Amino acid sequence: MLGIAGLSKRLGDFTLTDVNLTVADAEYFIILGPTGAGKTILLETIAGIYAPDAGTITLDGLDVTATDPKDREVGMVYQDYMLFPHLTVAENIGFGLLQRKTEPARIRESVQEIAGLLGIGHLLERTPGTLSGGEQQRTAIARALVLRPRVLLLDEPLSALDAVTRDRLREELKAVHRATGTTVVHITHHFEDVFALADRVAVMQDGRIVQTGTPDEIFRRPATEFVAAFTGMENVYCGVSRVRNGEAAIDLGEIVVRTVTAIEGDVCVGIRPEEVILSRQPFESSAANTFQGTVTAIRHNGVFSRVVVDTGLPFVAVLTPQSVARLGLVEGEPAYVTFKASAVHVFKR
Structure with a gap:
């Protein structure tokens, strides 16, 4: 029209x-x-x-x-x-x-x-x-x-x-x-x-x-x-993608993220905060990506809380305050970050 x-x-x-x-x-x-x-x-x-x-x-x-x-x-x-x-x-x-x-x-x-x-x-x-x-x-x-x-x-x-x-x-x-x-x-x-x-x-x-x-x-x-950062994806990191049989290992320097993509070479990856699962112990699931880290910040913002876990790279997760309390997440204490391969969005740098 x-x-x-x-x-x-x-x-x-x-x-x-x-x-x-x-x-x-x-x-x-x-x-x-x-x-x-x-x-x-x-x-x-x-x-x-x-x-x-x-x-x-x-x-x-x-x-x-x-x-x-x-x-x-x-x-x-x-x-x-x-x-x-x-x-x-x-x-x-x-x-x-x-x-x-x-x-x-x-x-x-x-x-x-x-x-x-x-x-x-x-x-x-x-x-x-x-x-x-x-x-x-x-x-x-x-x-x-x-x-x-x-x-x-x-x-x-x-x-x-x-x-x-x-x-x-x-x-x-x-x-x-x-x-x-x-x-x-x-x-x-x-x-x-x-x-x-x-x-x-x-x-x-x-x-x-x-x-x-x-x-x-x-x-x-x-x-x-830019679009990833502007729309609140927040967990955006750049590295090198190596693809084998349709599955990619993306070296971000401190950690290697696994996903399904055909994009190789210099890339950026993005994971939305709501796709990040936090736990105090290794999370039992089929998710391809689990990393141990340390809680570095917890910021309460009304209905939601923003939790940052440093795994070598700082991952932001969004939880309810009740979930933060139930999981026993405390600044300075260890925690695990988990997310599915399908939660990783890959785009050329």
Whole structure:
């Protein structure tokens, strides 16, 4: 539905470089990346705010690269709402329809319909200054959706909200997407958004798309060391892979990790913390990798605890505080690290 081919744009010292993406009709597509990766510039270029230096943007097969932003049928919502403070919620939502010279009765009907969908029908006579952050963001989303855009672009729409409001608005975004079938491109650096909303994900680094896939592919099978580290794989180490009969022994210097891969030579491996099993005695299982070490740190963080065990390399594991207590894990005491061969993800260095 949305096609981006060879898109490049230089702004000051920053450059979007050869961005290629396809987004299917009615897909909820999330672009993930750290601050400064170029996510907002990419979104604004799709919207037509910036003209690309190279490349094309197509909607339903039609080249809109040089089309005026108001004629692209693309809606955009920023994280800071950008509502008109002197207009009511109803007037804010209906502003675009008024600019299109839509009949007043039709404007009222459309505003009430979309406001009801976003749970703000009772706020239509209020002004933005009297609303909570979540209510303001719902109003901004409604203002974009009431125009029935072919693509809705969301620029970190949940970042300015508290955790409870973020969770609630995620659920509402999911419901609105299901009800309207609008194609959505949403940029964020919150992993919770990805798992709650995304059909597919692209990861950006320094103005480039470095991996595209389903949430599971991105988080379980990162393509680069950057993606592995950014998505929280944490246990990322580099070494040399030697393959025999499809099984690899990967020499990481201090230890040798075993897995199944065809990749040889200089590689990096990643193991997610939740895949690491800890025990005080050797763990009886079919897992290919068990290493003795010393607990060097235990950090409690609410529901979970992060435990670091030095086996020659520091492995991070995530456990519940109850599990830490039950296992008797104590800083300075020995422990065993165990993980399956299938938990080891291998990628070229």
